[in-house]
Amino acid sequence: MDLCGRSQRGALREASRKQASPRRWSRVNGWSWPLHTFQAVAWTTLFVLAFANFGIFVPLLPPNWNLVIYGVTGGLFCFHFVVHLLAISIDPAETNVRLKNYSEPVPTFDPSKHTHVIENQYCHLCEVTVNKKAKHCRACNKCVSDFDHHCKWLNNCVGGRNYRCFFCSLVSASASLLFLITILLYVFIQYFVSPEEVRTHPLYEDVSKDTWLLFLPLFPVKTKTLVVLGIGVFVLLLSALSLLLLGHLLIFHLFLSMCPDPHSSLCPLRSNMAQDEVCWPLLETSTSDKSQEETPLEGQQGSFCSEACRGHERA
Numbered sequence: 001m002d003l004c005g006r007s008q009r010g011a012l013r014e015a016s017r018k019q020a021s022p023r024r025w026s027r028v029n030g031w032s033w034p035l036h037t038f039q040a041v042a043w044t045t046l047f048v049l050a051f052a053n054f055g056i057f058v059p060l061l062p063p064n065w066n067l068v069i070y071g072v073t074g075g076l077f078c079f080h081f082v083v084h085l086l087a088i089s090i091d092p093a094e095t096n097v098r099l100k101n102y103s104e105p106v107p108t109f110d111p112s113k114h115t116h117v118i119e120n121q122y123c124h125l126c127e128v129t130v131n132k133k134a135k136h137c138r139a140c141n142k143c144v145s146d147f148d149h150h151c152k153w154l155n156n157c158v159g160g161r162n163y164r165c166f167f168c169s170l171v172s173a174s175a176s177l178l179f180l181i182t183i184l185l186y187v188f189i190q191y192f193v194s195p196e197e198v199r200t201h202p203l204y205e206d207v208s209k210d211t212w213l214l215f216l217p218l219f220p221v222k223t224k225t226l227v228v229l230g231i232g233v234f235v236l237l238l239s240a241l242s243l244l245l246l247g248h249l250l251i252f253h254l255f256l257s258m259c260p261d262p263h264s265s266l267c268p269l270r271s272n273m274a275q276d277e278v279c280w281p282l283l284e285t286s287t288s289d290k291s292q293e294e295t296p297l298e299g300q301q302g303s304f305c306s307e308a309c310r311g312h313e314r315a
């Protein structure tokens with residue numbers, strides 16, 4: 001009786017343990033649930049800066065520059081918008097993972113059965129064979145071909161299939177920010193040196209010196225100098241911070257491209273860095289953020305990607 005009772009209690013404990021760690025579905029791309037806060041911050045920043053650039057500051061430039069700057073910054077914005085969308089929307093998963101069509105949730109890793117998630121080019125979670133450069137991403141819960149890193153700003157993994165879009169997105173965003181900062185510095189300098197140079201639109205003839213017009217030429221909105229200066233300082237600080245982060249990442253990836261095998265953990269630039277820290281080294285190491293992503297997968301020791309790397313190296 002006692003044995004039976006213990007057995008039942010053991011079975012119940014086992015059943016409740018299984019209930020506590022349900023199988024997780026894999027995420028398809030950056031639009032799959034759950035969305036990430038950083039993703040919303042990235043899109044909000046993009047639209048705030050575009051709004052300020054096209055609606056407020058480019059119209060303050062001299063008329064002969066206006067159309068050229070509209071064309072250049074407009075072209076860069078459209079290009080960035082397209083490659084940014086593609087980097088989020090492309091599924092970077094291994095071919096065999098995509099062929100499975102995400103029809104079933106992924107099993108929970110059992111460390112009593114396997115030492116590593118990927119062994120001999122077989123992923124025990126995706127239950128498919130994978131290529132040598134694939135790694136199983138903890139956040140996406142799937143194997144990604146030519147894994148580079150998991151980017152929280154895109155809310156998607158960056159791998160061989162979307163790396164070019166990610167890189168073009170970095171280059172176009174950095175170039176756009178450089179243009180915007182240059183425009184802002186020109187407007188600030190002219191405001192203090194010769195304000196009439198930034199008040200060339202004919203509508204300025206009918207307003208006082210303390211009045212400025214936003215959203216020229218289509219929807220002119222009157223406002224005071226202090227408001228324009230406040231917006232200018234805010235946009236300048238936001239642009240400088242964004243350029244600092246993007247430039248840092250861009251330079252890292254430019255150096256990485258010089259490595260013979262940039263996706264390998266053997267690349268010296270990656271050797272001392274967890275794979276998921278590559279996106280934004282300044283922000284990604286948040287302990288609370290990491291613990292949220294690591295909690296659902298029980299029985300794992302250390303970085304999921306590092307486990308996968310060691311699996312490959314052993315194989």
Ligand SMILES: [Zn+2]
Binds near residue numbers: 124127
């Ligand atoms: Zn996998």
Ligand SMILES: [Zn+2]
Binds near residue numbers: 139151
């Ligand atoms: Zn991922």
